[in-house]
Amino acid sequence: MSNRFANTKILAFFILRKDRIRILIWIISIVLFTVVIGSMLPNLYSTGTDRQIMAETMKNPAITVMLGPGYGLDNYTDGAMMAHFMLIFTLLAVGIMNILMTIRNTREDEEEGRTEIIRSLPSGFLSPLTAAFFVSAAANTVLALTAGLSLYSLGFESMDFQGSMLYGASIGTAGIFFTSLTALFAQLTPITRSALGYSFGFLILAYIIRGIGDVESELLSLFSPLGLILRTEVYVNNHWWPVLLTLGLSVILAGLAMYLNTIRDLGAGFLQPKSGKAEASRFLSSPLGLALRLQRTAVISWTIGMLVLGLSYGSVLGDLEGFLDSSGLLLQMLPESEVFNLTERFVGMLLTILSILAAIPVLIFILKLKSEENAGRIEQLLAGAVSRTKLIGSYAFIGLAAAPVIQFMSVLGLWASAAFVMEDPLSFNILLKASMAYIPSVWVMAGLMVLAIGYLPRFTGAVWLYLGYAFFIAYLGDMLKLPEWMDYLSPFGHIPQIPLEEFHASKTLLSMLLAFGLTAAGFAGYRNRDIHG
Amino acid sequence: MPVVKIENLIKRFGKFTALNGIDLTVNQGEIYGFIGPNGAGKTTTIRILLGILKATEGKAKVFGMDAWKDAVEIHKKTAYVPGDVSLWPNLTGGEVIDLFVRLRNSNNKKRQEELIERFNLDPSKKCRTYSKGNRQKVALIAAFASDADLYVLDEPTSGLDPLMDSVFQECIKEVKDQGKSVLLSSHILSEVEKLCDKISIIRHGKIIESGTLDELRHLTRSRMVVKTKKPMEALDMIKGVHDLEVRDNIFYFQADTEELDNIMKYIAQFGIVKLESAPPTLEDLFIRHYMGDGGES
Structure with missing residues (x-):
């Protein structure tokens, strides 16, 4: 019996040794992020009126979709506000960290x-x-303790010891849950990329289900691990049961993964790939054909995924309308024009966020070229009669061309479900125009990725970091009252939110020129560097 | 005009000098063997020749064109098989062969099917399920199905079974009969010995020996086994005799080719009972160069 686990300890230490920097960076960034914002918030909303407006805003279904249900709003303390703002994002970050770590x-x-x-x-x-489970358990425990103790050490009255430790436990438990889940997917499919796809798919689905559930039905939210964890209501009610429940679920999933591991062969999965055609279709005769063929599934799933995302964001717009009609308090506190603009303001923000999310698949499609190079497959293509410009051009083309298609799908979804739930639906034309205005910004991100691949493929991670920054600024920039220049640092920050602001031809043109310049520079770099692999 | 012409090729990766002045010429119709230990610079040389790496200094020309600048033009008539064949896990072998052949703009479906048959490959399987040998077969079939003038093969047979290895050797001979050129990097010295017209040995990023197999042998020693009637004395004092060993009155030694005449005259005085001589194998040559007594370092 014990032979099944022989030398697990050595293996666990080996994983720690090999991933120690990676794990440390994740833990430090997540804790820093939490603590910095956690200490900023109370100062931003220091007066009683500010607090009350904030608490009232939190009842807004649009905010609920983003952050989760507000709680403790009658006496909105520093702790409640901080947890409400930060927990969901931290959970997402911890989820990504554990999925990547476990797959490896x-x-x-x-x-x-x-x-x-x-x-x-x-x-x-x-x-x-x-061994992988042990390392994850250790890393998430350290994360939980560090985050909890750091928050407690900030010394805010409402952020007591129990609450702080519960906050830490919430993110640590979510981490362990996503480790178990990823390990389970890793048993099902023999393909790393598929296991990664299923895990991230689950994370996104969990976020969407939680969003809809928090507005429409709490029961639905409980089916999402993210929704479940938000029920801890840290710093107000301090419920421990969601943490224990999630921990229990994680153990079950881990056990299932281990069982599946014992009944399958090494290298095999339960979803076996089929045989294919003995001959290539006519389509598969150029680098572009190959790049499309390799990313067929990814392109289709992302397109459908963005449609679903648009649909789910749109579905809460009806509730937003109803909320604005009934919220006398907000009407009293804000100038009338601002309240009537709230739907439009929210839609404008939604479109910014959808555009930033649309950049993810665009970057992934381009980045595929780098993973092909790392796998040593580019060498064989270049040994054929294929120029480097044509090669990088194929991947850049797929990314650039995908941007408008994906933008169209998300705005279509948003409009369709909004039209269904709203009494006073939005005009598709305006939405489409607003959404398309962001395409040059997506292209700028794409251009940066091409540039990175062309010159310094090791630094493609920086492009992701930049996109993360843009996302964060768009999501929380207003509420955190961040200075305007921080918004302008994001390629999405310059773009006018069209229902409210006027279309700005020169800004669009400038973004396009920038994107074009970056892409061209990337091409030049790629023509002149060694191919690794 | 030589098919491949490399002159004083230098490649540095940061501070590390991978190639330190390589010269190499492959003429039309030649099968050229390129041998050397791991990390000597064989693959780096080949990658520069294919325009995948950029030379730091020196010239690398294929068909008279610059390997870096005119890569696409060169590759229309070049077929390449890498040592470590990575394929797309979710494409089938057949799809990859089609793709590679099409990228070289040649299309000889009949030849391709014939090769698939000869190499005994199932082209409808996904590449993820192929073993190392099968992946190599995919690359070899794609290479030999292309209408190329130069074949660049980087340790192409390390994963093949002996049966497939002989199919590979047949293919090389067919290509040679058509007057095409081959640059073959290999560790399997018997294979190089059997196939190649000319050989270069690379070590620490430098070519340390070049020439036909005969020329290289000339530089080296024959293995001798001798038994004489009268006991032979002081054989180790004779110039050109190395590594002498005596067991049961039988003398085992190595003889410098240029001293062979004198050595024979000396031995003959003692009355020869048995005399065996074997030409040096490439392995002897190789080991001699790498054990340190052949090179300058």
């Missing part, structure tokens, strides 16, 4: 043949998976 140590090791070597040594057949 489970299916990726197995697909790359590293697990085979480990298993040929005197280690048990459950040892690699168990």
Whole structure:
């Protein structure tokens, strides 16, 4: 029996040794992010009136979709406000951290043949998976304790010890949950990319279900692990049951993953790839054809995914309308024009966020070129009669061309479901115009990625960081009262939100020129550098 | 005009000098063997030749064109098989072969099917399920199905079974019969010995020996096994005799080719009972160069 777990300890220390920097960076960034914002918020809303407006705003279904249900609003303390603002984002970050970490140590090791070597040594057949679980448990525990203690040490009256530790426990538990879930997906499919896709798909789905559930039905939210964790109501009611429940679920999922691991062969999964055609279709005869063929599934799923995202955001617009009609307090406190603009302001923000999210698939499609290079497959293409410009051009083209298509799908979804739930529906033309105005911004991000691949492929991560910044500013910039120049640092910050502001031809043109320049520079770099692999 | 012409090629990766002045010429119709230990610079040389890496200094020309600037033009008539074949896990072998052949703008479906048959490959399987040998077959089929004038093969047979290895050797001979050129980097010295007209040995980023197999042998020693009637004395004092060992009155030693005449005259005085001589194998050559007594370092 114990032979199944032989040498798990050594393997766990090995994973820690190899991933220590990665884990440390994640933990430090998440804790810093939490603490910095946590200490800023109370000063931003220091007067009683400010607080009351904020609390009233939190009842807005649009905000609920973004952040989760408000709680403790009658006496809106520093702690409640901070947790309400920060928890959901921290959960998402922790989810991403654990998915990436777990995939590396489970299916990726197995697909790359590293697990085979480990298993040929005197280690048990459950040892690699168990070691991955141990490391995740340790990393998430450290994260939970560090975050909890740091928040407590800020010394705000309402952020007591129990609440702070519960906040830490909430994110740590969510991390463990996503480790178990990812490990389970890693058993199901023999393909690393698919396991990664399922895990991230689940994370996004959990976020969407929580968003709709928090507005429409609390029961629905409980089916999402993110929704479940938000029910802790940290710093107000301090419920521990969601943490315990999630922990229990994680153990069950982990057990299931281990069971599946014992009944399958090394390298195999339960969803086996089929055989294919013995001949290539006519389409597969150029780098562009190949790039499209390789990313077919990704392109289709992202297009559908953005439609669904648009639909789900749109579905709460009806509630927003009703809320504005009934909220006398907000009407009293804000100038009339601002209240009537609230729907439009919210839609404007939604479109910014949807555009930033649309940049994710665009960057992924372009970044595929780098993973192809790392896998050593570019060399064989360039050994054919293929120029480098044509090669990088194919990937850049897919990314650039995907932007308007994806934008169209998300705005279509938003409009369709909004038309269904709103008494006074939005005009599709205006929405489409507003959404298309962001395409040059998406292209600027794409251009940056092409530039990174052309010159310094090691630094493509910086482009993601920049996109993360843009997302954060668009989402919370207003509420955190961040200075305007921070908004202008984002390529999405310059774009006029069209129902409210006028279309600005020169800004659009400038963004397009910038995107074009970055892309061209990236091409030049790619023509002149060594190909690795 | 030589098919491949490399002159004083230098490649640095940061401070590390991978190639330190390589010269190499492959003529039309030649099968050129390129041998050297791991990390000597074989693959780097080949990658520069294919325009995948940029040379730091020196010239690399294929068909008289610049390997870096005219890569696309060169590759229309060049077929390449890498040592470590990475394929797209979700494409089938057949799809990859079609793609590679099309990227070289040649299209000989009949030849391709014939090769798939000869190499005994199932083209409808996804590449993820192929073993190393099968992935190599995919690259080899794509290469030999292309209408190329130069074949650049980087350790192409390391994963093949002996049966497939002989199919590979047949293919090389067919290509040679058509007057095409091959640059073959390999570790399997018996294969190089069997196939190649000319050989270069690379070590620490420098070519340390070049020429036909005969020319290279000339530089080296024959292995001798001798038994004489009268006990032979002081053989180790004779110029050109190395590594002498005596067991049961049988003398085992190596002889410098240019001293062979003198050595034979000396031995003959003692009355020869048995005399065996073997030409040096490439392996002897190789080991001699790498064990340190052949090179300058």
